[in-house]
Every structure is written in C-alpha cells, then in structure tokens.
Amino acid sequence: MRPVLDLAEAATGDAAALRRVLMGPLVALTLSATREIERRASVRGWADALEHAGDRVRPVAMLLAAPGWATEQSAADGFWHLWTTLPGLVRLALDDAGDRRALSSFSQALDRLRERDPAAGLSTYAAMVRSEDFEAEPLISFRDADADRVTLTTLHQAKGMEFDVVFIADAREGVLPDLRSRDSLLGTRHLSPNLSGDDRAYSRFRIQEERRLAYTAMCRARARVVWTCTVGAPDHSGGAPSRFLSLVAGRPLDAAVQGPEEHSTPTTPRDAEAWLRRRIGDATLPAAERLAALGALATDDPWRPRPISAFAGVLAPGPDSGLLGPSPRLSPSQAEAYATCPRRYAFERLLRISDGGSKYADLGALIHSVLEVVERTAVGAGADHGTIEDALAVLSAQFDPAAFDGPPWADSWRARAERILRHLYACWPGKGPAVGFETAVEYELDGVHWVGRVDRAEQREGGIHIIDYKTGTSVPKVDEAAGAVQLGFYVLASGDDVTGAEFWYPGDAPGKRKSVTVRSFKMGRKPEVLAAMLAVQRGVLAEEWPTTPGDHCERCPVRIVCPQWPEGREAYS
Template sequence: AGSGERDADEAPTGLGEHGVDEAPARVGEYDADEMADRETHGPRSSGELMVAALKDARELVRVEPHVAQPAERLAGLISAATEAVGKGGTAEDVLWAVWQATGLARKWTDISLRGGVRGLMADRDLDAVVALFDHTARFVDRLPHAGVDVFVEDLVAQEIPGDSLAERAPDGDTVRILTAHRSKGLEWDVVVVAGVQEGAWPDLRLRGSILSTDDMVARAEGSEHENPAAVSAALASQLLAEERRLFYVAATRARKKLIVTAVGGDDTEERPSRFLTELVPGSTEDAGVDERSRWLSMPALVADLRSAVADSTRPEPLRRSAAEHLARLAASGVPGAHPNEWYALTPISDDRPLSWPDDIVRVSPSAVESFSKCGLRWLLETSVGAGGTDVARGLGTVVHALAVLAATGMPTEETLGKRLDDVWHELDFGGVWYNRKQRAVAEEMISKFVRWHEENPRELVGLEEAFTAMVSEGVQIKGRVDRVERDGEGRAVIIDIKTGKTGAKDSELERHPQLGVYQLAALLGAFQRHGLTEPGGAALVQVGDAAGKKAAKEQAQPPLGDDPDPNWAKDMVGTVAVGMSGPFFQAKVNDGCRTCAVRSSCPVSKNGDQVC
C-alpha cells in the first residue's frame, strides 16, 4: 500500500492485433435532473456509485464492456425481480423469475453431468438452489400474503438453518454418520469408529476460555491445588476420564461387529490412540496401502487409463483397451480424457508478443519494480487484473489523501482527524474492534507525516502530480508522484510516501528501481514546468510500521549523477520495456511470494503445482 502509483492507464490492452478486444470506452448521456442532482450533492461515494449502477444501466456507459458486463448481469436480475414484484408475485414467484433470468440451470446441469471437481461444485450449487426454493415454498405456505421484503428479513435474520432438526426415519439401507455423543442410546449391527488417533481421541487440550473459568471454578470449590501446574494436571486427568467414557459409548454401539481404525508408522508423526490397546490388548491388525489400488472416482480412473496408454512397457492389448475406454469417456465430455487436454500436449494458446496502444510501452515506476521481481506476477496483476484487493490498500489511500491536506495548509492534527471521520465509515475492516485498531494506526501515520513535513527543509513544488516522459522511441515513463520538492541547489527531489509494514533495505536504496525511475523521469523533463530539469535524488518516506513507533523514516537515494553508472536507471527501463512487450513472462522466486495474490497460478509456488 502507498506506492503512489494509482494511474490505471499504464496497462497494456491485449495480445496482438487479433488478441484481446480493444473496444473503446462507451459514451452516454445523462438527463438534466441527474446532472443537477450531482452538482447539488457533490461527488458520490463508491457505495452510492455501485447502487446507482445496479439501478440504472446508464451509469455503466463510460465503463469498459468487459468490466461492466458483471454489473449489467446483476442489474438484469434486479430488474427481473422488480418486475415480478410489480406483478404482485410471492417470494417464490420472484425467486423463480430471478432463477430463470440467470440462465444457470442448463449450464450447471451440464457441468454436473461431466463430473470432476467442477461437477462436484455444480452439484453443491444446485443443491443450495433447491434448498432455497424449499425454504421459500415453506415460507409462502406459512405467510401467503407476506411480501418479498418480509421474506428477505426473515432469511437474513436466521442464524440457524430453518430446516427441521427432528429425527427422520431412513429410507432403505443407509449408513448413519454421527458423533459419539449423538450415538448414545442407539445400536447398529455394524459400527465403525474411524480416526482413533492419539491427540484426537483422547483430546487432552484444556477446554477453558480466555478467562480460565475451569481454573476459577476449581479454586472456588476449595481445590487443594494452589499450584497452577497442579490444577492443569488435575483437569487433564478429568478430560482423559471423560474421553475414555466417550470412547466406551462409541465402542458399545455395535450388536455384532465393531471396526476401529487408526493410522501410524515409523515414517509419520501419526500414532494410534492408547484406547486401541485398552480395547482388546494385542488384537490390532496392520494394514497397508496396495499400490495397485486407486480411489473410486472418475479423475482417478482417467489417470489410470492415461498411464496405461502412455506406458510403452504395458502389453499392447491393455494399452488398446485403455485407449478405447478413454475415447468413450472423451465422447461423453469427461474432463482430461481427450489427449488435447493432456499436460505437455497442449500448444501455447498465443505466442505473439503483448501489444500496447499506439505501439508505445508505458512503464510506471512501480511497474518497473514489480516486473523486475517477477514478470509473471506483473502480467497477471497489471494486465489481467488478478491482483488482490485488501483493506491495507484503502487505508493507504486515505493516509495519502490526508497527507495532501496536511501539506496544503490544514491547520492542526485535530482538523485532519475530523476529515478522517468523514471517510472512515466507508472502510470495512471486518470487525468493530479491528476498525478501532486501524483508526489508531491511521492517526499515528498521519501524526508521523505531519511532524516530518514540518521538519522537512526542502521546498514543496507539487503534490499528487501526474507525469510522462519519453525514454526512447516506443518507450514512455508514465505515473504519478506523491511529492515533488526542490532542494537547496535547485534540483528535483521526488518523495514517495509508504504506509506498509516493511520498508526497503538500506543496501537496496542506491539502485532502488522505483526511485531510480522517478529520477530518470525528472532528468527527461517530466517536471520541467516547475523549472526542475536535474534530479537531486529521491526518497521513500515510511510512516507505517516500517518507520518505527515515533517518527517517520526517510530512506534517500543519491542523485543519478553521483552513481558510478549514471545510466543504470535508463538501461533498467529499456530492459523492462522489452520484457513487457514480449511473448513470455518468467516467474521468479522473491521476497514477495508469500503475499502474492496469484500464487495459485504460479509454477514456482507450491500452491501452483498444478500448472507446472
């Protein structure tokens, strides 16, 4: 958060002249009443804009089509529901109208029939829709004249599913899965007690709360143990006795046959429970996994058949038979059965280089740093829009905005606090207590910045200033800086305010990519309108946790002219521009992998093993 790079115009638009659609933004008109309302009430918040877009499709006319489509689909569903309500339909009628408008019935059914992981997800989605219709039907039966608003309030107010919790008689031969507590008083011919592992059964972890109520109760009853360790040992002994009684309940539910299972071995940390030896000493049987066995699932079957077909050491009749089965499964649409879907046999979807508008590669300072660390992450986050969104980014944006106010003459920190109150309700931190904590963090960062600003000896020239600079033919630097300052020698000093938890290492500052690109832009005349043509350095001003508790921390980069290689920043931008316009993007392991939002699509990440 707080990189200072908030210019969305730097991203490429597609792949080649026949790649991603580069349709221009649509232009629309608004009626006079709406324009007058905007002038009266001022700019709208993001929440108000979202509500307006869902109510009126004209709000989306200036948005790119691929961005507007999801909102347009949702607006269509709202319109269908509104129309059904206008016709006097019940909650069940409105729900049916919305379901029909989604067009998901056939799509999810087809995916479900194909099986696999996506088939299971489609099954769950369809089950959820059926359950919602059942609940709606019961609600309409109970309150036939209640409106949709009453139904929605009833549904939102539920903390426990409204389905009946009463026991129902099973139909035919069934298997019941339940906890040991629920099995009390019941019996079956065959009972399986699975997963009897040490640490899970018995589970001797103390069940007390943060306030250690068990300890307080024991002391209130006059426990002879005053030593906390002795009290804990006594509680653990009681837990062991309770767990043993519970295991006895589970083991005595069988009329004819009892099967108790556990796993363990020399090469694993898992150990069978001590209750196994107490049950029937010396009667346990070891069982192993047969390498020839497989899971009874469609993906496992496809994997076995593919393995047989691809193994040249297998008998020819076996390979031919496996190929016939794969062909039959592929004809039925089973994922992974057709050779076109096998790994290493699929061609690269598009090997053409990435195209840019007007054949000009627009490089931002933050993108240079991001691309230098990992080209694949830059591509997926910047060009494809796969980057994560978190509250830290919103907090950083608020702090940057207040930093601008502080630098333009806002009188006191108290006034800044009031402005913070005006926007704080727009941020959602997921909990009241965390909201209060983040509010204190924001106030601390603002206080650090104000003190740094007051002690800064350089002259402030520009705030939140956009800039462009041509590096060479077809390569342009484009971005936005937090602050442009003039030092005592009349040189440009670029300041980037950082609100993150970690800062740059001191050893990295001399060749810090983002600061180097800022200086290169100044050298190329990006701030010539202020009379600044020579860079005098750049700096990161840390106001977050990276700065410490009391004061902001300024991490400065010396001027490009003082470096043994003054052209290092220009060479770096040229190399990055070539990479950004190429057909291939390399994934690199770096210190940002742990928090990367695209780990599941990265071949060097454990979470992305499936793409290797």
C-alpha cells in the first residue's frame, strides 16, 4: 500500500513522497540516481527531470503529468488506473503473496470509501491515512497466531497483544510523542464534553495520551523493551530524540541515549562493515563520504574494505593516489573511458562507484553472446556464417525477461534485439570464413599489459580480418573509426597476419538501411594508436585524474562527487 499512497501524495506535489516512490519497490532507483533527478528538477522542473530519467521512471512521469487519477477520480478508480498502467505494481503483487493480500485488502477498503464518499480521491485517502495512522491494520490481520516471527504494527494496533521482545522504533520528537496539530476524522475533540477547547490544555492532554500510549506499548513485552531513535536518516527525516527516552531511563536525555559504539579504526571485519553501513545511512555526512562508503562495501572482497581515506576526492583535499594495484592491466575500453574523462574513469573503473550497468550494455552483451553461439555452430558445420532462424532460436533460449525489467519493457528490448539480428543476417557484411570468435588478445607496451577480446576474425585477402560488433546506434565518422584505438589495439595485438579491422553497426537504422553500416581501420594509423595508448598509460600510471567537463557530464553518474560541479565540491571543502 505504501508505494500507492506515496504516489498519490507525489501527485499533489509532495517532493518527499516522490523521493520515496523513486527509491521504493516500484522504481527502485539508487540514491545517486534519485539525487541526479532532484538536481535536474531544481534547474528545469520536475516534469523535465522525470521525462529524462530513463525508461524505469517514465510510467511515473506520465502519471504525475496527469494527476487526475489521484485528485479527481474516486480512490477506487484511481487505484484501478494505477493497477492498469504501472507494471511494477502488478509485479509487486505477483512476486509476494503478502503484498498481494495487502493490495487486495487495500482495494476493498477503497471500495468501501467510494460507497461512503465517492468524491474522495486517492490523495485524500493518503492524507486521511497519514493523519489517522491506521495503515497497519491489514498487516496485523495477516499475522499467524503463535508464529515465531517479527510483527510490524503501530502502537495502537499492539493493544491487547504480548511479545517476548518489543522494539519501539524511531522514538523522535514529532513521532513519539506525535504532537502534530490535527483533529481526528471522527471529530472526537469537539464531541466530547471532557476535552478542552483551549489549545494549550488540549496539547497537555495530547502529551498525556501519547505517554499512555508509550506505556501501553512497553507493557506488551514479556522480557525486554528496546527503544531506537534515528537522528540522521537517508530521507533527511532525522530529529531530536523523544522526551520519553529520559523518562523511561530515569536519567537526563544525554545519558539515556547511547549512540552506536564507534571505533576510530574498525578492528574486525564486522566492525568495518557496520561502520560503513552507518556512514551510508547517516544523512548528516557529505554525499561523497556516503558514496565512498557504499563503494567500499561493494568491493569484491567485503572483508577487506579499503579505508575511506583511500578514496579520491573524499575528506580533505590531497593527492588522488593509491588507486592502482601493483600491476595494472589496461584495455581499449579503459583507454576510451580515460580519454573521455579521467576523473570519471577513476571513480567508475578503479573505485567502482557508479549507478550500476545500463540496459543498453546488457542488450549488447546478450547479442554478442547469441552471435558467438550461432556463428561457432555454423562454422563448425562448414558454413561461412549462421542464419536468422538460428539466431532467433538462440535469442529465445538466452533472453531472460527479468533481466530487462519484465513485460512490457522486456518485450520492447527483445524486439530491439530481434531487429538488430534480422538486419545483420539480412545484409551480412562478412567477406570470408570465420576463423575465431571471442578470442582473447594481449599486448605489452612499455611493461604494461593491455588485454581485450576480438569478437570475430575472418580469413580475407590471404590474412586475418578483425571484426568488432557494435549494437549501439551512435556511429563514428569514417575518419574517427580509421584511427580508433580499439581497432588499432586489436591489429597490434593479433600479429603480423592481420590485414584489416572494422566495426559492424547492425543497430544503425535496422530495417531502413539496405546494408549494415561498417567502419574500417586504416592500417597506416597504427603509430597514432600506439601514441594514444601510451598517453593513456602514462596518465593512468601517474594517477592523473583531471576532470574534462562537456556534454557527457549531463548523464555522468558520479557528478555528485565531481569537483567540477557545485554538488560535488562539498567533497573537497
């Protein structure tokens, strides 16, 4: 229910609710991706920011662009609108029986609301839920009697129950006690002759009421009560610890509240991991430090996280060194990344801080894999190349809709893959029998190893011709490709038999062009490629990570820690 109510609140312009939607189960964006949208929204407005935030956010953008489903339609009709337009909502219900029952119960509640008040929309319902705090009721009804499990409930709903251990979470001022100025939906304040109409007297009454509520909650425990309080949360909702904490502890607040034990230098792997997790969750820290903590946790070996001070651009200004391992290996794709922006290269390739992979890259990897299987099989059977029928069969076997966000998005990605393969096989640009697929190649340059993989090698003109498949739509100019470092590296690394190298672009206007776009390397430009590789190699070995601002910054996932931009400068202050 929570994502639906958040969406309804977001439709009324509530930015915090929209943030919860973006980071919640319906969209599941990372914190940095959400920050990027917010940054763009602050300059160009929400409509523009959401429109440009990618496929995952597009359904939400469309819903917020026409919010009548939340503000004008009845709550039940608004919910039905969401159900039929948001694939993520259906997926939530399909994936989890608990969510399915909660959504079913929720829709019944909305039906009852429509009978009572047909004009009340989802946004009205969300406001009622927020003020009355009755959303946990369906959760309680799903609780198995005597089950050994955690029960999530509100303080009100816990009345009459007993548990071995009770956690009273997030005991902050404003939450417990909750002294928001409000009246009950039932208007009991005005109905009861015992309640004062005087606001100050009513406030005192409310505090007593909240205190009784806290006492009741504590008495639910047979063995132990644990109070927790968050003063810095990822959604910036931190606040002062509840006044009840000192009452419960019988000591002043400072003495009653114990922060998590902090080691200046974690002494065990568990200490280190807990320390990093706390930093990620502490909204009072600069974004760069939290991102760096995330990067450290995401390393391949979580039991040996690097100290925060080892990360470039974090904490105090200083040398950006210590990022390279003892014997670095380079590749043409690394060279391309370094040439575009050394700073971004350091963040993404060495510190592994990024938003994660893109669906375009996943599609490219899938098509490469399909082509490898089809072409190996075809050449093994004596043919020069495979057929579209074989390729579509292998695509069917390898395509995993879940990896492409399920239908309808996955259908669209699959159709795209099919278009690319159909175009490739309808206008096959090969000119000889294949002699190698996905062949690993290596080249040593001044003691540094460069590595890569050749997609396809053909026998042509008495030698070997190298082919690299490109599934994107962006085709370089003829002159750029003629001096491409990637093709030049393959030529250098594949020996003296190589007579040429080229890129194939089957993703360039498939179905419209009568041939597959091909871009060839000019063999006379090998010295130029060597010079470019040496320049990258020297820059990387010297750990030079300057920024190179340009159009590419617009979609750079590490911009929030880039010193070139205001949002990243806090990392260097």
